[in-house]
Structures are given as structure tokens and as C-alpha cells.
Amino acid sequence: MKTVILIGAMGKMGQAALTGLGNHKVITASRSGKDVDYKVDITDEGSIRNLYEQVGHFDAVVNTVGQCEYANFTEMTEAQWMSTVMSKMMGQINLVRIGQDFIAESGSFTLISGILNVKPIPYAIADATTSGAIDTFVKCVAYEMPKKLRINVVNPTVLVEAWDVYGEMMPGFEPVQGTLVGKAFERSVDGFLTGEVIYVDA
């Protein structure tokens, strides 16, 4: 049994990840702090550091959050770009950058991207671009992780559980069950994979 920090635990993706973490002690965190063990804002370095210090010993970090702004490229502002970059991209990189000092030897990080970087749709350019950055980051940084740490990213399509929210903007996409995405997180946390983009698509 590992101690796993699950960030965004109450969200739909967090709940999906949770279905794959049944063998572990899961410590939950989210931005609001509501109904979870800890509050954390991944865009704030101090908040990340505070989370890790409070938890103490842990073997894995599973992140399921990254705020993205959605707009046509012609209309997307610098501020919208930057809020996406600082959350979905730099927020996740900072979870790893800061976390490498706190996590146990042979631990793992599992990040989240999203299928829109390989299946583009309108309004999602900032989401796609930062997903591309995270997928690349994971593939490249795996070679230089210290302490025998592993790192992977789950790149899922839309969830069945979120289809009512996103379905209208994703014609021709087939949603997948959250439990299938949970298995991707399980493969990352429990397996020996590293440097992998684990696609979950239908």
C-alpha cells in the first residue's frame, strides 16, 4: 500500500482517478479544500510546498487539475493564455519540481493532459497547447528524475460523467467511463512505466 496524494479529488477526473487507487492510502486535496484532507492551489508555489510539508511521507502524487480558458484563438487574450499556462502547464511542472524533494524514493508523479492536443476542436487552443507541453515535459524529464522517481501523464478523452458539460463542444467524440481512466492512473502508480503518455481514448 502506497500513500498517494490525489489533487482535485472531488472533481469528475479526480473521482475517476480514485477508482484506480483502491489499493492505496489516498490523501485528498483540492483548491477549495471542501470535503478533502488538504487545500492546495497548484498555481501557487507556496501552497504546493505547504501541502507536501503538511502531508509528510508520501509515495505518489496524482494530479487531476489544470484550469484552462476556452476561446477562439482570434479572441483569446494574453491574460487568458497566461492563466492557462500558469495552471495546466507550470502548475503541474511545479508540482514535480517542488515535489521531487519531498516524495519518497522510487515514488511517482502522474499528471493530466487531455486528448485535444491530438484531436483539436474549436475554443481549445490553450488547453491543447499546454497539454502538448505537459506530454512533452513528461516524455523528456523522465530520463533525469532523481531518487528513482517515475513520471507519467494520463491523456484522456472526455468522460461519460462529464459528457453533459462538454459533449456539445465535442461532436464526434466517444466518451469513456471514468473507471477506464482510473485504470490508466492505476497503471502509472502501480506499474513500472515512466516517461509515458497514457492515452485513454475510444
Next chain:
Amino acid sequence: MKTVILIGAMGKMGQAALTGLGNHKVITASRSGKDVDYKVDITDEGSIRNLYEQVGHFDAVVNTVGQCEYANFTEMTEAQWMSTVMSKMMGQINLVRIGQDFIAESGSFTLISGILNVKPIPYAIADATTSGAIDTFVKCVAYEMPKKLRINVVNPTVLVEAWDVYGEMMPGFEPVQGTLVGKAFERSVDGFLTGEVIYVDA
């Protein structure tokens, strides 16, 4: 003959691009402004806007710059990450975001990434990550460019002309002649390609 703005014209990559732009009127720009037509800092929105306003009519933008910080991931600071993100990634996105209003109909943008996102080496994690972001950005944004604009990115390996600087950190890489990279820029500016990552590797 098109009017092409070449950013980073005096650098080794700029000189390589220039070899492919012989059929065009080339307007040169760089951060220092030395020996070029205009001064521009791609990390500064006002400076980008100023460049486009001063040039007036143009059909293509070719960017060959993006400052990256090089360090091991374990040692790279938030400041080093952000200076790379704001130049190589957001600087280039802003060249397109702001430029779409100024560039002539049916014009083109050609950005620069670099082969280290598909051939990782030590010290280059920020370079690789932002190259991955730009390659993804170009592939996805091409579908929504206004005014029949095209966009591509040249993703080259190291140049023969820069081998004395970078060769030592790139064992097992085969450098390519700048003129070959120039042809990639030529294919982007003169062809009908859009949404392409034009690799130049050996």
C-alpha cells in the same frame, strides 16, 4: 515577391532562414536592433505591436528566436522556467496572436522549435517542453487561423554553423547545413503547407 519579416536575422538560425528567402523582400529585426531594420523583443507585447505598425504591409513573419535557459531539472528554478516560457513559447504565440491583425490576407507565420523535444538531452528540459508546446500550438491553431493565413513551425536539429557551441552537449547528433534549414523556411513561406511541423534532422 513577398514582404517577409525575419526576426533574429543576425543569429545563426536567422542566417540559415535567410538562405531560403532569396525570392522575397526581407525586412530584418532582432532584439538588439544592431545591423537590422527594426528592433523587437518578442517577450514584450508592445514591442511586437510596434514592429508590425512600423513595417506596415507584410505577407509573412519568420521567427528564428526563443531564449531558453539550460539546467538539470533538479536545479532549474521557477525564474528559469518562466523566462523560457515567456520567450520561446508565449513570445512566439504572441507574434501570431498580435500579428494576425496586421499581416496581409493569405499570409503566413513560420515559427521555430527544435529537435530536443523528440531527441531529449540533459539540461534541455525547458527548451524541449516549450518546443513541444509550440509544435502542438501550430498543429492545432492552423484550423482556426483567420484571413486564409497559414502557420508552420520549423523543428531543426543543430546547425553545422553552431556545432562549435552546442556540439559538446549533443553527442551522437548529426548537424545539418544552414542552407537545408533555409529550405524548410522556404517551403513554409512559399508553399501551401499549414499546420505542419517541418522537421530538419539528419
